[in-house]
Amino acid sequence: MNWENVISSRVHQxxxxxxxxFFDLVSEVDDVVSxxxxxxxxxTPWHIREASFYSLEQGDTMYTSNxxxxxxxxxxxxxxxxxxxxxYDPQGEVLVTVGxxxxxxxxxxxxxxxxxxxxxxxxxxxxxxxxxxLAGGRAVKVQTDRQNEFKLTAQNLERVISEQSKILxxxxxxxxxxxxxxxxxLLEIAQVVKEHxxxxxADEIYAELTYGKEHTSFASLPGMKxxxxxxxxxxKAYAMTGWRIGYATAxxxxxxxxxxIHQYTMLCAPIxxxxxxxxxxxxxxxELDKMADxxxxxxxxxxxxxxxxxxxxxxPEGAFYAFPSIERTGLSSEEFAERLxxxxxxxxxxxxxxxxxxxxxxxxSYASSMxxxxxxxxxxxRFIKKI
Ligand code: PLP
Numbered sequence: 001m002n003w004e005n006v007i008s009s010r011v012h013q014x015x016x017x018x019x020x021x022f023f024d025l026v027s028e029v030d031d032v033v034s035x036x037x038x039x040x041x042x043x044t045p046w047h048i049r050e051a052s053f054y055s056l057e058q059g060d061t062m063y064t065s066n067x068x069x070x071x072x073x074x075x076x077x078x079x080x081x082x083x084x085x086x087x088y089d090p091q092g093e094v095l096v097t098v099g100x101x102x103x104x105x106x107x108x109x110x111x112x113x114x115x116x117x118x119x120x121x122x123x124x125x126x127x128x129x130x131x132x133x134l135a136g137g138r139a140v141k142v143q144t145d146r147q148n149e150f151k152l153t154a155q156n157l158e159r160v161i162s163e164q165s166k167i168l169x170x171x172x173x174x175x176x177x178x179x180x181x182x183x184x185x186l187l188e189i190a191q192v193v194k195e196h197x198x199x200x201x202a203d204e205i206y207a208e209l210t211y212g213k214e215h216t217s218f219a220s221l222p223g224m225k226x227x228x229x230x231x232x233x234x235x236k237a238y239a240m241t242g243w244r245i246g247y248a249t250a251x252x253x254x255x256x257x258x259x260x261i262h263q264y265t266m267l268c269a270p271i272x273x274x275x276x277x278x279x280x281x282x283x284x285x286x287e288l289d290k291m292a293d294x295x296x297x298x299x300x301x302x303x304x305x306x307x308x309x310x311x312x313x314x315x316p317e318g319a320f321y322a323f324p325s326i327e328r329t330g331l332s333s334e335e336f337a338e339r340l341x342x343x344x345x346x347x348x349x350x351x352x353x354x355x356x357x358x359x360x361x362x363x364x365s366y367a368s369s370m371x372x373x374x375x376x377x378x379x380x381x382r383f384i385k386k387i
Contacts (some may be wrong), residue, residue, distance in 0.1 A: 014130040018353030025338065026347055033376045035302075035364040036347035038175060038321070040239035044276070045287035048238060051279035052272050060271050066263040068096020068247070069274050075281045076247050083207075084217040086225055092252040095259060096245070096269050096277075100205050100233040101127060102262070103248040107201055107229050108135035108167070110257035116166040121152040122355030123323075125175045125203065129355075138164070143357045146325060149314050150179035154188040161196050168198050170218055173206035176354045176363040177323040178299075178316020183216040190221045200228045205246070206319040208237035208288055211296045213317055219249070226251050234273075236319075237288050238280040245273040295320050298366040298373055305377035306364070309384055320367040323351065327360045329387055337362055343386070344379035 004012075026032060043049075067073060073090035081087050088094055097103040104127065112118065112135040120128050122141045132139040142160045144150045152170070170189070172181040181189075193200055202218040219228040233246025248258060268274075299316060306313040306324045313324035326336045333350035340346050349365075351358030366373055 010134055010136070013133050017126060019126060019349060022337065022347075022349065022353070025341060029341055029345055032341070032345045032347055033368075033372050033379065034347040035366070035368055035373070035376050036349055038365055038367070039241045040236065040291065040320075040367050041369060042239040042291055044238065044240050044243070045280075045284060047283060047287070048240070048276050048279050052276040055272060055275035060275060062271060064268045064271050064274060066259060066268050067094070068269055069271075069278065072096055072274050072278045072281075073247075075278055076249070079281055080217070080219075080230070080249060083215075084220040086217060086220045086230075088249040089252070093255055094247060094249050095255050095262065096247050096274060097262065098246070098266055098269050099235060099244045100203060100231045100246040102266060103229075103231050103233075103246055103258070104128070104201065104203065105131050105134075106258040106261050107231075107248060107250075107254070108132055108137065109261055110254065111167060111199060112137040113166075115164060117162060117164040118167045118169065119157070119160055119165060119198075120169050120355070121157075121171075123150070123176055123351060123358030123361070124169070124355055125171055126353060128169050128171075137167070140165070141355055141357070144177075144179070145357065146312075146314060146361075150174060150177040150323070151181050151185055152189060154192050157189060157192050161192070161198075165196060165198060167201060168193060169201045169203065171203040171205075173210055173215070173318020174321075175206065175319055176321050176349070176351065176358065178319050178321045180210055180213060180215070180318040182213060183221070186216055186218060186221055190218070190224050193227060194223060198227065200224070201231065202228050203231045205231065205233055205236055207232055209292055209295060209320060210318040211292075211299060215318070229254060234277050234280055237291075238277075238284055239291060240273075240276065240280065243270075243273040243276055245269050245277045295366065298368075298370055301370065302364060302366045302373050302377070305373070306380075309377060309381040311380070311384070320365055322364045322366060323361050324364065325361055329384065331387070333359055333362055339387070340380065340383050344383045346376045346379045346383075
């Protein structure tokens with residue numbers, strides 16, 4: 001069989017995952033301390049799990065509306081209105097999805113025509129480029145850098161815009177850098193978005209995890225609600241990665257278009273996860289705040305620790321990642337991460353898997369226990385002294 005011809009050319013164009021390759025190596029090493037994975041080390045708070053047991057006991061085992069339970073959509077809209085003062089109609093502007101992952105894929109497939117350009121500020125979350133390619137679009141990167149604390153600037157954005165530009169994907173608080181963008185900085189981006197008639201996919205999955213400064217939702221900026229698809233979910237804030245539940249809110253024509261794909265491919269998000277998400281939004285604030293406080297403590301320890309061992313690390317103000325520079329070691333990010341793993345058993349992610357502008361950095365997740373963070377710092381220090 002000629003498998004080259006069997007597999008679609010779009011899939012051929014998607015590069016294989018750098019993270020996956022790296023985790024294959026991890027499985028070969030003993031006594032590993034991991035700052036690798038991008039998911040909370042907490043289990044889902046008990047009251048949320050309990051709500052799902054109860055819902056099962058009640059016999060909630062059916063499909064729901066394709067849009068998701070109306071009660072959940074109503075709670076999502078209420079939450080966004082309370083937090084960001086943006087109102088969405090639960091009856092047509094909210095779609096419950098199988099994680100933000102599904103919502104992003106739906107949005108790209110619903111909007112992108114062959115050859116449309118999708119602008120990705122790099123370094124960025126690993127799925128944006130493959131999802132763009134699979135939707136038939138062209139990924140165009142725009143660099144962000146350490147000097148600017150990995151914020152997107154209007155000037156850099158302007159430089160990459162062309163006639164084919166259609167979409168900008170914004171992710172703040174950011175994976176992998178931990179950067180945030182404040183309202184006045186986002187307003188400058190909004191100006192460019194308006195001038196060039198772009199649609200923004202605002203992946204705000206880490207919105208609840210900021211440490212000190214309040215999150216500004218891109219949809220809340222003047223004139224931006226109609227140009228924005230806002231994504232959020234439950235994976236990070238409520239430690240619910242395995243439940244696979246998230247949502248998108250947007251103007252009705254966009255939600256309708258995403259819905260056309262969702263109803264044939266997914267039907268609906270699992271009812272048990274929807275019930276759990278409802279409980280999370282209604283009663284989850286206290287537990288969320290506790291988890292965020294704990295990340296904040298670890299954030300301080302890891303940022304100071306990395307700087308102390310000689311890896312220059314700017315202060316991440318959101319999500320749960322630190323993104324120190326490893327340039328002074330003279331190693332590439334891949335060499336650094338591989339040697340650190342093989343020689344000291346510490347897992348960090350090479351910055352280059354998040355795009356070329358991630359080269360010279362490593363991503364360290366601090367959603368790991370404080371013991372693991374301290375042990376990892378000791379081993380990193382030993383490694384740096386050695387090289
Ligand atoms: N967006 C970003 C920026 C992420 O970091 C992740 C997960 O790591 C996702 C989306 C996927 O989220 P979900 O679990 O809701 O699919």
